[in-house]
Amino acid sequence: MTADWVVGHVDGHHVLYRQGEVVFENGEIIFVGHGFAGEVARRRDYDLALLAPGFIDLDALSDLDTTILSFDNHPSWRKGRAWPKSYMEAGPYEMYSLDELVFQKRHAFARLIRNGITTALPIASLYYRAWGETYDEFTGAAQAAEELGLRVYLGPAYRTGNPFVVAPDHIELHFDEERGFKGLADAISFCKSFEGKAQGLVRTMLAPDRIETCTAQLLRRTAAAGADLDVPVRLHCAQGEFERDTVRRLHDMTSIEWLASLDFMSERTLLPHGIFVSPSRHIPGPGRDLEMIRDAGAAIVHCPLVSARFGDGLESFTRYRELGLRLGLGTDTSPPDMLLNLQIGLLVCRLADRDVTSCRAEHYFDAATLGGADALGRSDLGRLAPGCRADIVVWDLAGPDIGQVIDPIQTLMISATGRDVRSVVIDGRFVMEERELPGMDFAAEARRAQKQFEGLVSRYPDRTFGHPTVSEIFSAAYPVIPQPE
Numbered sequence: 001m002t003a004d005w006v007v008g009h010v011d012g013h014h015v016l017y018r019q020g021e022v023v024f025e026n027g028e029i030i031f032v033g034h035g036f037a038g039e040v041a042r043r044r045d046y047d048l049a050l051l052a053p054g055f056i057d058l059d060a061l062s063d064l065d066t067t068i069l070s071f072d073n074h075p076s077w078r079k080g081r082a083w084p085k086s087y088m089e090a091g092p093y094e095m096y097s098l099d100e101l102v103f104q105k106r107h108a109f110a111r112l113i114r115n116g117i118t119t120a121l122p123i124a125s126l127y128y129r130a131w132g133e134t135y136d137e138f139t140g141a142a143q144a145a146e147e148l149g150l151r152v153y154l155g156p157a158y159r160t161g162n163p164f165v166v167a168p169d170h171i172e173l174h175f176d177e178e179r180g181f182k183g184l185a186d187a188i189s190f191c192k193s194f195e196g197k198a199q200g201l202v203r204t205m206l207a208p209d210r211i212e213t214c215t216a217q218l219l220r221r222t223a224a225a226g227a228d229l230d231v232p233v234r235l236h237c238a239q240g241e242f243e244r245d246t247v248r249r250l251h252d253m254t255s256i257e258w259l260a261s262l263d264f265m266s267e268r269t270l271l272p273h274g275i276f277v278s279p280s281r282h283i284p285g286p287g288r289d290l291e292m293i294r295d296a297g298a299a300i301v302h303c304p305l306v307s308a309r310f311g312d313g314l315e316s317f318t319r320y321r322e323l324g325l326r327l328g329l330g331t332d333t334s335p336p337d338m339l340l341n342l343q344i345g346l347l348v349c350r351l352a353d354r355d356v357t358s359c360r361a362e363h364y365f366d367a368a369t370l371g372g373a374d375a376l377g378r379s380d381l382g383r384l385a386p387g388c389r390a391d392i393v394v395w396d397l398a399g400p401d402i403g404q405v406i407d408p409i410q411t412l413m414i415s416a417t418g419r420d421v422r423s424v425v426i427d428g429r430f431v432m433e434e435r436e437l438p439g440m441d442f443a444a445e446a447r448r449a450q451k452q453f454e455g456l457v458s459r460y461p462d463r464t465f466g467h468p469t470v471s472e473i474f475s476a477a478y479p480v481i482p483q484p485e
Contacts, residue, residue: 001392001425003046005408007053008032009383014366016408022051024390027199027428032384048398049422050408053384054118054391055338056372058234058301059272059330062108062122062141064453067333069460071309072475075169079473080464081127082171083164087463095128095459100452102140107449108336109141109150110440115337115418118391118426119151119372119381121234121270123332126209127463128456131176132158132183133207135190146198147439149431151391153232153376154202155190158183159209160218163242165465171242173212180218184208184225191229201427204231211237211255212246216262223264232268232376234301235259238289239273244282254278256289265296270375272330273307274300280315290323299326299375302367304345306333317349318358328372329364337418338368346413361413392425 006020009032023031023040031038073079083092096104105122112120122141126132133156145152160180163171184206191204206229208214208222214235226233237243237255244255251258256277259265271293278287293300300320307313314320320327331341342364349359373382380388395412397405399420405411412420424432431437457474461467 001044001046001051001394003049003051003394004397005050005405006032007051007384007409009385009388014362014370014383020051022384022392024392024425024428027390029384029388029390030386032386046394046422048405050395050397050412051384052393052395053369053382054393054424054426055116055368056119056328056376056382057112057117057331057336057338058121058270058299058328058372058375059123059303059332060108060112060117060120061124061331061334061336062105062120063124063334064104064107064449064456065334066125066127067306067309069457069474072477073473077165077169077171077465080460082465083127083162083463084465084467085164085166086467088162088164088174092130092463094130095456096452098136098140101137102144103448103452105137105141106144106148107445109144109148109152110437110442110445112336113148113150113424113426113432113437114421114435115335115339116393116395116421116424117331117336117338118393118424119153119376121153121205121232121330123207123330124157126157126159128459131162131179132156132209135186138190138194142194142197142202145202148437149201149426149429151201151381151426152203153205154194155187155205155207155231156183157207157209158187159213160215161213163213168465173246175215177215177217180215181221184218184221188225188229191231195229195231199427204229206231206233208233208235210239210243211235211259212243219259219262219264223262223266226268227266230268232270234270234272235264236272238271238276240276241282244276254283254287254289256292257287260292260296265293265298267297267377269296269298270301270328271298272301272332273303274320275307275312275314290320290325294323294325297326299328299371301328301330301375302345303330303332303341304348305331305337305341308344308348309333313345313348313352316352316358317345317363318353321363326371326375327367328375329368335418339412339416339418342368343413361407361410364413365409390425390428393421394423396420396422
C-alpha cells in the first residue's frame with residue numbers, strides 16, 4: 001500500500017513518511033517506509049490519502065442510538081433512565097429479543113469499522129435489560145465480529161445493584177448480590193470459551209457495570225478473575241454526581257479510594273471516565289485519586305464527546321498526561337466517530353487550560369492509537385511497524401471539504417470526519433473498501449435499526465417514573481405537526 005502520507009513508527013513514536021509504503025503478509029506488517037526491495041503480490045496506490053494505524057476504542061458503542069433519548073431530555077429520573085420502583089417490583093423484562101440484541105451488535109460493529117476503528121471493546125446500555133448482558137448474545141456478537149473482521153474484546157456486563165426511583169428526584173439502590181455473582185460466573189465462562197477465537201481477532205474482557213451498581217465482593221472477585229484469566233477489566237467510574245454521592249454515602253470514600261481499598265486496580269484495569277476525581281471542581285479538597293490510578297498502573301478511558309454533550313469533561317487532558325497517567329480513548333456514544341472525539345477533546349482541553357499551546361493534535365492521536373494499545377498490553381497494535389498486526393485505515397485527503405494539507409494529522413483534526421475513512425484493513429484483511437463492507441446493505445440495516453429503536457421507545461413508559469406517555473418523556477426541538485389522515 002502506498003499513499004502521499006503514511007504514519008510510521010520509529011523509536012517508540014509515530015513519524016510521517018511522505019510518499020510512504022506499507023507492506024504486510026499473513027496479517028503482519030513487514031515493512032513501513034520508502035523503497036521496499038522485495039516482491040509484493042498486490043500493490044494499491046491511494047495517492048492523496050493518509051495510511052494510519054486503526055483507532056482503538058476502549059468504550060465502543062455497541063447499541064442503537066440511545067444518546068438521542070437523553071440529549072435534551074432531563075432530568076434522568078423523570079425520563080426513564082432509572083427504573084421506577086413499580087417497574088422493578090413488577091419484574092424488569094428484556095425489551096429486545098436475542099435476535100435483536102445480536103443485530104444491534106452487528107449493526108454497531110459495522111459502523112465502528114466505517115469510522116476507522118479497528119479494535120473495539122463494546123459497551124451497551126443496561127437500562128432496557130432485565131438485569132445484565134448474557135452469554136448467548138455475546139456468542140452472537142463474537143460471530144458478527146468474526147464475519148465483519150473487527151478486532152474485539154468481548155464480555156457480558158454484570159452488576160449486583162440497580163438504581164430505582166422512589167419519589168421525585170429521590171433514587172435508591174436495590175442490591176441482588178447472588179444475581180451479580182451469577183453474571184460474573186457467566187462472564188468467566190465466556191472468557192474461557194472465546195479467548196483467542198477467530199484466529200485471535202476475538203479476545204475477552206470482564207465488564208462489571210458502573211461502580212455504584214457493584215458490591216465490594218463482586219469487585220474483589222472480578223479483580224481476582226481478571227488476574228487469573230489475564231484479561232482486561234473495565235469498570236465505569238468517576239463519571240457523575242449520583243455515583244460520587246452514592247459511593248461517599250456507602251463507603252465514605254471517593255470512587256478511586258474505594259477501588260484502591262479493594263486492591264481492584266492493576267495494569268489490566270480500564271476506567272471510563274475519570275472525571276469526578278480528587279482534587280477537582282467535582283471533589284474539592286485534598287486527595288490523590290489520579291496518583292492512585294497512575295501508581296496502580298490502571299488506564300483512564302477518556303470519552304470526550306459524550307462528556308461534553310452533558311456539559312462536562314476532564315479538567316485538563318494535559319494535566320493527566322503530565323502526571324504520567326495511562327490514557328486511552330472511547331466513543332461511548334453515537335456516532336462512533338473517534339475522530340470527532342479527538343477534535344472535541346482537543347478543543348475542550350484548550351478551553352479548560354485557557355492555553356492554545358497546552359494540547360496538540362498528536363497528543364490525542366497518540367491516545368487513540370498508542371494509548372489504547374498500551375492499555376490492552378498490545379505492543380503489536382496502534383502503530384504501523386514491522387512485526388505489528390496489519391490494522392490500517394486509509395483516510396481520504398482528496399475530498400472537496402478537506403482543504404489543503406500541510407500536516408495530515410492536523411488536517412484530520414481540523415476538517416475531517418469518520419466519513420472520510422476510505423478503506424480499512426484489519427489483520428491484513430480488507431474489511432472495507434471504498435466505504436463498502438461485504439454483505440452489508442446499509443440502507444436496509446438503517447431501516448431495521450430504526451424500527452427496532454422505535455419499538456424500544458414505545459416501551460419507555462413501562463420503566464419511567466409515573467408511567468407518562470412517550471410524548472411526555474421525549475421532547476421535540478420544535479412542535480411536530482403530523483401528516484393529515
